[in-house]
Amino acid sequence: MTTAALPAHTAPTRDPAWLPRLFWAGACLVLLWPLLVATEFRPWVMFEKQSLKVSGQFIASFFPPAHSAEFLTMVLKETWRTVAMATAGVALALLIAVPLALLSTRVLSVSALSGRMARGPFWLRQLARWLLIVLRSIPELVWALVFVRVVGLGPTAGVLAIALTYGGMLGKVYGEILESGETHATEALLRNGAGRLQAFFYGLLPASAAELTSYTVYRWECAIRSSVILGFVGAGGLGQQMDNSMKMFNGGEVATMLLVFMALVALADRVSAWLRKVLG
Amino acid sequence: MKIELNAASARHPAARPGAAPAIRGLELQVAAGEHVAVIGPSGAGKTTLLQLLACALPPGAGGLQLDGQSPWQLPRAELQRLRGRLFLAPQVPPLPPRQRVVTAVLAGRLPAMGTWQSLRSLFYPADIPAAFEALDRFDLADKLFERVDRLSGGERQRVGLARALLSPASLWLIDEPLSALDPTRASQAIDTLLTAARERGATLVATLHQVDVALAHFPRIVGLRDGAIAFDLPAAQVGRERLAALYAQHEHELTGPAPSLEDVASVAPQPVVMHCR
Amino acid sequence: MKIELNAASARHPAARPGAAPAIRGLELQVAAGEHVAVIGPSGAGKTTLLQLLACALPPGAGGLQLDGQSPWQLPRAELQRLRGRLFLAPQVPPLPPRQRVVTAVLAGRLPAMGTWQSLRSLFYPADIPAAFEALDRFDLADKLFERVDRLSGGERQRVGLARALLSPASLWLIDEPLSALDPTRASQAIDTLLTAARERGATLVATLHQVDVALAHFPRIVGLRDGAIAFDLPAAQVGRERLAALYAQHEHELTGPAPSLEDVASVAPQPVVMHCR
Amino acid sequence: QQTVFRVTAIPDESPTELARKAAPLMKYLEAKLGMKVEFTPVTDYAASVEALVNKKVDLAWFGGFTFVQASVRSGGKVIPLVQREEDEKFKSVFITSDPAIKALADLKGKDVSFGSQSSTSGHLMPRSFLLQAGLNPEKDFRRVAFSGAHDATIAAVASGKVQAGALNISVWDKFVADKKVDTEKVKVFYTTPPYYDYNWTVHADMPAATRQKLADAFLSLSKATPEGKEILELQRATKFVPTKAENYKGIEAAARSAELL
């Protein structure tokens, strides 16, 4: 049997991808420079003696964390309020995100099976994408002000604001997770004539369920952290208290609330890990 | 389902701009209910041909007709309905991780299931006996509730095949169904597929590397090479020269004479005289 | 590298608690430089056996010795060094998408490359001629700079095999190297592997479903069934009864007599009398 | 018939402080009006303006500038009811922790913090007086920060985050009295001339009878009763006096000339 013994052709001496790689690497460096200038990127100023002293003082004021009974009760109450608002906000956000994500996922497009998406679905998808962009790029504060006009001050406006922005974010990330996973199985189903939803549940979901839930839990955790904005419209919450204590440089209070945040984040992490195990 | 390919060409969307299309000017007519085996060297375009037939890849030039219709001219809903009558079993079984065998097999029936029923079936399998029956015909019934990512390679492949039995399709396009199977299970699998196809009058197009199996089981053999048809003959007329030329290596064409018979025959155990019937 | 398995058992960590281990009390001795083919029905435990030998799965019971050392008793650094002398080619070619063929092939040489060199090789392939040469021996040199996810099934498999030629290993464990290859390329591939193994004195253990190829090319055949060794004989002594029993289906054992010869023989084209040398 | 009377206030101090200050007053109003009174603290000035303009609250504590904003946004449909006596001659102070800063002109090239952008005493009036002194914050300061509230401005100056800040004099006085700030380090270097500030505002759709009852409740607060004393002290007021929209024309003019309206 003849193999390499026949030198029909010789080994190439150069990698054809070499020049483009060099070019792009150079281009990135050139682009980075003005960015660093614009951010006044001189991190060493932080390590000057004066800077170190002030930050040291502030960090030192974290100890001991505030632990008067009154403060702790307040923190407890606000914690529940924050958790409740985050939960309600994320629950509503899911109502927005799930349909839009399914609508904007290319993998689930029947017409894209044929290579190019048909015009109608293409624009529908584009519309869904733009809706998601608008939802998430308008800051919560603006939404909150819109809603204050109709529902007044209080948690409703805050929850709605969270629901809209988070709906936009979740919708986008769901779409990305669904598209960047393994799509072989889904495509096979669609090609064999299964419906969109069927293909989603039988092909796409099992492959990305873990990722999707863990992202949802993460968003919930973000909602808790971003409850600062809820204070704008009188909804209260831990974020508002934190913002307060921070502005007043009350290290002890900040430390206590940071501990609460860390505990909540750790809890969310646990839940997420468990869900991954069950789903994975 | 009847298939007609008229001078069809197809290329992968991601192929390099300069590269030749994977399928070039193919002429093929398959009557409804016919069983055809497609053989050819690796990279010949067998998988691409099946994708073309499954309406997964639009022909770049030439025409494709399924049952007299041009699928790519159909409105989308019609096309999707047509797809419900096709079944493509890819070379690598398309099984999402974490799914159970029973669910994966029942997924073959999705085109015939309503959305609601298919949702319900996720929580409780809709038709366990049917899945069991299909798996049993591939000697895999004991893995019914196993997870697909905990199966051996051959077991996964058979799960993919069992799916075909549940699909309501009238055209089966099966890509290398036997690659991971041992001789006995391979023989059983091909028997099962052919019997089932015959039972329901489905057209069957299978690609195969096992020339002996193809010749033994399929009445019609299509030889594919470099994206074009090398021969299209009844199994009995496929001689050893044709096979040798079909599988010959590219270098040989350029630098030496056509490979001798031994080259091909050496695949089989020496004393066996292959492909000569 | 010398292999010794003493009453070794192994089970997959994810297997059901009640299930029997995939490998049960296996005894196997392979001398350095020997070439062994492992055959057996799907689900027999061939892949698991290779994983056991590749130190990818610890034996649950019994002992494994490679070159007289018990790998699982070695300190981690030692084990890692030992692993650098092993090469496992999985059943499904382990090629990450988006990688180029040249990078995928050169990855076989990683154990012999320094950290710095391997980093650099990501940006500019370290040894293009070597990758080219290895691919060329599998008739695939023209795909050197192609992306692996744009290859046909058989081409991917050959990329996986070409990797072996670059690895510095002295024990090659190759899982179904021929499953996606046409007869000519299969024959070429197995020749290349055996020649290369002989050249560098590497031990070669390959699992195969192509009984004919195994019998023709390997001096020693191990039959595996249900996780245990059914026979371990020189190729010339493997008779058709043994093969029939090896591949027999489970139900038959329970409900009927051993399968008749025809069952197995039907895999091959009818007039061919298989497995009898 | 309305059952809950809603009240809010601009967040010129932290919400906890606002709620603490408001509690006795709300109890008092509850008794006087004969309905449940609910106080909602917010952290955003604009939110309180929007709430009153859209009648989502009945009564709001506004600064002079926020009142003007509400009046403009509602087309004059808000009515200032009462103000503290002190608010007729309210002042702002400029503070610094940098010994080199002794006058407004020294602020050139420094980091300066205002309160909220919607604040009267923490932004509009200080800016207005800076403009009069020939300083344009955007051009002449190195950086302009908005701390969000008066107490936060003090904290920012005290910590050295900014070199100077402008804020409400009454909050400053309270901090000094409570010894919450080290007056050795942080010093007032400029006090503005007086202007009209804070008031309690209602929307114009409120029945005249309720409005009257409300005004009476405020006006009858006196230091003579223990309840009145507590409320007035928390509000840092000697007594409440009636006010009218015309009082705030000056503020409106200042806002227009500073291009904030």
Add this chain to the structure above:
Amino acid sequence: MKQPRAANEVYRLPPPIFDARCKACWFTVGLLMLVVASFWSLDLQWAQFFSAEAAASMGRFVGEFFPPDTSPAFLHKVAVAAWETLAMSAVGTLLAAIAGLALALPAARLHAGDAARTRAPTRLLLNALRSVPELVWAALLLISAGLGPLAGTLALALHTSGVLGRLFAEAVENAPPGPAEALRAQGVGHGRVFLYATLPQVLPQLMSYTLYRWENNIRAAAVLGVVGAGGLGQLLAFHMGLFHMPKTATVLGAMLLLVAIVDAASLGARRWMTR
């Protein structure tokens, strides 16, 4: 060929999966209870929301945004601020992606048999980094770095490292194990297994997380502006607070544009990589 039939009915339902399912049932019930309790305890005012009057009122508010202020002077101001925001978010995200990549390996269990001794401490670090909101990081850093974009940039970088580190670690843990196992069997070390087998698989995922976080950081940078870090955020807070609606609309438009650009970049990058 005879079709073998099983004499017995094999398909009794196996317990383990249903056990798992049921754990999931309990979890779902708990989750539903949390959601119900949340809505219940918050006393939300839905009634007012669904009325024609409400829609008209919101409509009027949105209407005030039009037409946006397009005077050249203001556009110039917005452009400068947008550049500052873009720079802060881009540099912050880049730093975070590098740190996240470095922390992802120690934070992941790379294969079933991995003892993963560094996993717990690294995760703790990542948790701590992301538990502290950007605003708090910014406030902390403002003290040492002073007012200006540097503090904002570093605040974004610190918080985002925590987020990306975790997301990267999970992506690495979720990647199909085949390619990595093949190299590991050859005795290749963790780092190089990652580079040669895992990274090419998860690269689109990492890329999309990073670009997504960049987008997020554009919004966050806007919030940071409030703390004196400058950029679009300070402009937004300023004009919004003063009810300069046309100016606010311009700033919102700029933010929309930035987000849309990054979104398009992310889409393009993914298409390019998964083509």
